[in-house]
Amino acid sequence: MDLLEKIQQAGIIxxxxxxxxxxxKLNCKVEYFxxxxxxxxxxLQSDKYMMRNKSDxxxxxxxxxxxxxxxxxxxxxxxxxxxxxxxxxxNSIEKFNSKIKLHLSRAFYPAGDEQVLVYEVTGRTIPPAGIPLxxxxxVSNxxxxxxxFEAMQDKAVTYKFVTVIGEVAKPSIVKVPIGTKVKEVLEKCGGVLTKDYAIIMGGPMMGKRMSKDQIEGRVITKTDGAIIVLPEDHYLAQRERMTIEHIKNQAKSACIQCHFCTDMCPRNLIGHPINPHKIMRSIALKEQNEEVLKQAMICCECGVCEMYACPMRLSPKRINVYxxxxxxxxxxxxxxTTNTFTPNILRDYRxxxxxxxxxxxxLDKYRKQRLQEGEGINPAEVKIPLRQGIGAGTIPVVNVGDTVEKGQLIGKVEEGKMGANVHASINGTISEISDSIAIKAI
Ligand code: SF4
Ligand code: SF4
Structure with a gap:
């Protein structure tokens, strides 16, 4: 079996x-990986943890x-x-006599945006709505x-390293079987310190913000890497609760057209024709300009415009999403309409x-939290969604009552469809099959 087949079998997304x-994604020939x-x-610190502990x-x-x-x-x-x-x-590069080069970057946001990273490494601008190819x-994370690496040893995707930070008793990086309830992960980290709280699944800028009730039943999937717990009245949670009507009214009444949002926009800075201040202006006008509104389609939703640039605390990103x-x-x-993109000469300063x-x-309060490392979770039950990531869902290849082993295939993508297989993340018995497969540990 070649590497791509192993990756497919392992259900990697x-x-x-x-x-x-x-x-x-890797079925290609390219110059840069x-x-x-x-x-x-x-x-977030899960990637950092992996690079420190899994460099070989x-x-x-x-x-x-x-x-x-x-x-x-x-x-x-x-x-x-x-x-x-x-x-x-x-050390690992030397040990394996590898030709890998390290590209070191200042700590800025969004340095990890795929388009920004490719520009920084290659000096090439990916066209708007394009891909690194x-x-x-x-680019892979x-x-x-x-x-x-695990697929190279014939092991499927069964766990994630998850950063758990914020209002929890033991902020940690935890090894979590796929399908474990978010609530169980929080309990493993000593529980939540405030009665009323909100959650961000992922990073504070682009992660999915959820209420305490919305995480009921939410499980860790192959794309999760962080859980941030915040008090319910935290600034980020409050912003999330603003309705789109309120945001539109703000755009109409309070946008001063300073264009700081455009000046700081990371996509505009690499040469993409996106001008959030013009989109805001168009929203405010009776006769909306469709050519300008279309620019919203090439917004990556990084949030720099609304969480950092705008002096009026308006929400160009939410307007773009709308x-x-x-x-x-x-x-x-x-x-x-062109293949030529001219990055802004002031980009480095912005x-x-x-x-x-x-x-x-x-979020200053949480910045210095020391994360405990190395702990894993042994959940009594996991619920593994049949569809994770982009593409088709999987068809169950097990039945209720079957005994399964960690790493065993339980959901398979139909022949010819795009998607990723799913595997048991613990040893156990299949207890339910719906849009997820539930496994009770034995
Ligand atoms: S969210 Fe704002 S800053 Fe980010 S790409 Fe979209 S318009 Fe630009
Ligand atoms: S930064 Fe804010 S106030 Fe200035 S143009 Fe953009 S949305 Fe309007």
């Missing part, structure tokens, strides 16, 4: 993003991937402040690379320092 199946170890979202595995997997896709350049991107991780990777690159939805419903698609962003997000 992008471990940090939307969950695109990795065997499809880039590992995204920047984890630019404030407070990461280096070996990157070398194998490089051979499979014919990459001339193998690059691992990480922050220059990650001293221990840099040393660990350098358009400029001869492929550290978690995906570790999964690929406009995008409307345009998609009407079948509008983005089309590039990078958002992570430290200042943390302060702006009112």
């Amino acid at each position: 992008g471990a940090g993003g939307a969950g695109f199946p990795t065997h499809i 880039i590992v995204n170890g920047l984890e630019c979202e404030p407070l 595995e990461i280096v070996q997997a990157v070398e194998e991937i490089g051979k499979a896709i014919g990459a001339k350049h193998l690059v691992i991107g990480l922050k220059e402040e990650y001293r221990d991780e840099i040393q660990a990777l350098k 358009n400029v001869g690159a492929v 550290s978690g995906t690379i570790l999964n690929i 406009v995008k939805g409307m345009l998609r419903e009407s079948g509008v698609k983005w089309q590039n 990078k958002v320092p992570t430290g200042r962003l943390i302060a702006r997000l009112q």
Whole structure:
């Protein structure tokens, strides 16, 4: 079996993003293979943990991937402040006589945005709505690379390293079987310290913000990497509760057209034709400009405009999400009118320092939390969603009452469809099959 087949069998999807199946992504020949170890979202540390503790595995997997896709350049991107991780990777690179180069970056947001990272490493701008392959690159994150190493040993994806931080008694990086309830992970971390709380699944900028009630039944999937617990009245939770009507009214009445949102927009800075201040203006006008509104389609939803740039605390990103939805419903698609993109010469001076962003997000309190490491969870039950990430769901290949072993295939993607297989994450008995497969531990 070749590497791509092993990756497909193991059910690997992008471990940090939307969950695109990795065997499809790596079915190409490219010049650059880039590992995204920047984890630019404030407070997250799972990638850092993996690079520090699994550097041998990461280096070996990157070398194998490089051979499979014919990459001339193998690059691992990480922050220059990650001293221990840099040393660990350098040691592994030497140990395996690897040609991998480290790309060290300042701590800025969103250094880990795929388009930003590719620009930083290659100097090439991926066209709006394009993918790294358009400029001869492929990007995968550290978690995906570790999964690929395991697939090389014929092991399927069965767990995630999850950063648990914020209002919990024992902030930690925990090894969590896929399908474990989020509530159980929080209990493992000593429980939540406040009675009323909100959760962010992922980073504070782009993660999914949820209420305490919404996490009931929510389980860890292959794309989760962090749980941030905040008091219910925290600034971020309050912003999340604003309705789109309120946000539109704010845009109409309070936008001063200073265009700071555009000046700081990371996509605008690499040369993409996106001008959030114009979208805000168009929303405020009776006669809306469709050409301007279309720019919302190339917004990556990083949130720099609304959480950092805007002096009026308005929400250009939420407006973009709203406009995008409307345009998609009407079948509008983005089309590039040029292949030439000119990055802003001031780009380097407009990078958002992570430290200042943390302060702006009112997360300073959690910045210095020391995370406990190395603990795992042994849940009494897991519920493994049949569909995880982009693509088709899987068809169960087990029945209620079957005994399964950790790593055993339980859901298979139909022949010819795009998707990723799912596997048992614990030893146990199948207790229920719906849109998830429940396994009770034995
Ligand atoms: S969220 Fe704002 S800053 Fe980020 S890409 Fe979209 S418009 Fe630009
Ligand atoms: S930064 Fe805020 S106030 Fe200024 S143009 Fe953008 S949305 Fe309007």
